[in-house]
Amino acid sequence: MQKVTYCWNESEGKALIRHFSVTDGANLYDLSYHTAEMNWYLAQVEDGA
Amino acid sequence: MNQSPFRRIMHVDMNSFFASVEQQCNPRLRGEPIAVIGSNKRTIITTASYEARAFGIKTGMTVPEAKKLCPHLILVTGDNKKYTDTCAQLVSLYKNYSPAVEVFSVDEAFLDITGSTWLFGGEERMARLIKEEIRERLGLTCSIGIAPNKLLAKLASDWQKPDGLVIIRAEEVTTLLEDLPAKELCGIGPHLEQSLAAMDIKTCGELGRTPSALLRKRFGVIGEKLHFMGLGIDDSPVIPLEEEEEVKSVGHSMTLEKDIWDRNLISLHILQLSEMVGRRLRTYGYQGRTVALTIRYADFTTFTRQRSLKDYIAHSTDIYQSALRSLSSIRLEQAVRLLGVSVSNLCKRAVQLCLFEEEKKKALASQAMDEINGRYGEFTITWGTLLLRYHHSGVISPSWRPEGVNNKG
Numbered sequence: 400m401q402k403v404t405y406c407w408n409e410s411e412g413k414a415l416i417r418h419f420s421v422t423d424g425a426n427l428y429d430l431s432y433h434t435a436e437m438n439w440y441l442a443q444v445e446d447g448a
Numbered sequence: 449m450n451q452s453p454f455r456r457i458m459h460v461d462m463n464s465f466f467a468s469v470e471q472q473c474n475p476r477l478r479g480e481p482i483a484v485i486g487s488n489k490r491t492i493i494t495t496a497s498y499e500a501r502a503f504g505i506k507t508g509m510t511v512p513e514a515k516k517l518c519p520h521l522i523l524v525t526g527d528n529k530k531y532t533d534t535c536a537q538l539v540s541l542y543k544n545y546s547p548a549v550e551v552f553s554v555d556e557a558f559l560d561i562t563g564s565t566w567l568f569g570g571e572e573r574m575a576r577l578i579k580e581e582i583r584e585r586l587g588l589t590c591s592i593g594i595a596p597n598k599l600l601a602k603l604a605s606d607w608q609k610p611d612g613l614v615i616i617r618a619e620e621v622t623t624l625l626e627d628l629p630a631k632e633l634c635g636i637g638p639h640l641e642q643s644l645a646a647m648d649i650k651t652c653g654e655l656g657r658t659p660s661a662l663l664r665k666r667f668g669v670i671g672e673k674l675h676f677m678g679l680g681i682d683d684s685p686v687i688p689l690e691e692e693e694e695v696k697s698v699g700h701s702m703t704l705e706k707d708i709w710d711r712n713l714i715s716l717h718i719l720q721l722s723e724m725v726g727r728r729l730r731t732y733g734y735q736g737r738t739v740a741l742t743i744r745y746a747d748f749t750t751f752t753r754q755r756s757l758k759d760y761i762a763h764s765t766d767i768y769q770s771a772l773r774s775l776s777s778i779r780l781e782q783a784v785r786l787l788g789v790s791v792s793n794l795c796k797r798a799v800q801l802c803l804f805e806e807e808k809k810k811a812l813a814s815q816a817m818d819e820i821n822g823r824y825g826e827f828t829i830t831w832g833t834l835l836l837r838y839h840h841s842g843v844i845s846p847s848w849r850p851e852g853v854n855n856k857g
Binding site for chain 1: 469472473474475476529530533534537586587821822823824825826828
């Protein structure tokens, strides 16, 4: 990953989900971390960022 | 109307907020004409970047209209959660500069900085520090206005966009307002502007010189306020969230994916809205006695039907039944574009003990659903009929606040 471009939080019930927009220079990824499940998710990929 | 000569108010207005957030998230969008739209199937521009504004693109324009002005316009579907969280981050940043922060809308806030400017080396330096911190932490720009009151601070922040800083000192107010068109003041819209023009009032100077009795005669209670606005006087306080008045109603509305006639489908949306309203009422311990159903037709004609009940209610099904009764009394003249359900006439914790077994079961089921949804997220458990519910992107209501009962979540 080259850069974290933006971060924001979202609540889902009692759980907090931390979103990270990250880029590898070619594509843009929305990675999210579910704080209750302690799992990472790839929420979205955008080609050609 | 008394106004403290020492009062200093700051208005922070985020520049092209939704579009700037999207440009921060996606570097490919930076420097490009982009427009944020509500959802892919609805074609109204919510916000446009400054690059797009240079082509004449404005909020409220349809996508075909915008594309005509700028064929290479990039459309981005908005993500309200991203914007509301960014607003919450901004509010917590502002609170490092003043304890009195009023969230005016998702992208605007007032700060009463009267007592705290000396801590930051004066108001101009304080404004520059805020701008710098916002840019550093979020990559966003804002326009800041500082003036003796909220009316003038908002006016000042509008004068320099993007990334502006305008300071109005008390001694400059009369000169600044003399030839300023009255419509530039917050609260004077096109309709009021026309009515004032009919009285030969076009500038703030003329408005301030018009006797308040004359304005009161023409405009009623707001007449006197208009007179003072013309003079640049506004003693309204900056009201922090924790001091806001108790809510008077709780409501939700949704613009549908497409305009619909089908009453069954409309009822389904009303059930979803009733559940959202009921959830918020119960979460904050409110009950209400008046249920209102708002319908907007395809041509934007909007009307509300409301009915008052004998008892206070908070159960989603009770809200739904009442809204449905309102729906049944309406002969639809056009396809429906937007639906809204709200409950007013509120009271806090007017708990009525259930006398009958059915009522007890309903209350327990509702409580169990609330606990599950509270823990795992909204609509984790819901009625079977709502399984295919509409996941609308929604609109951030003007009453949205970073926390509390107004939060549209």
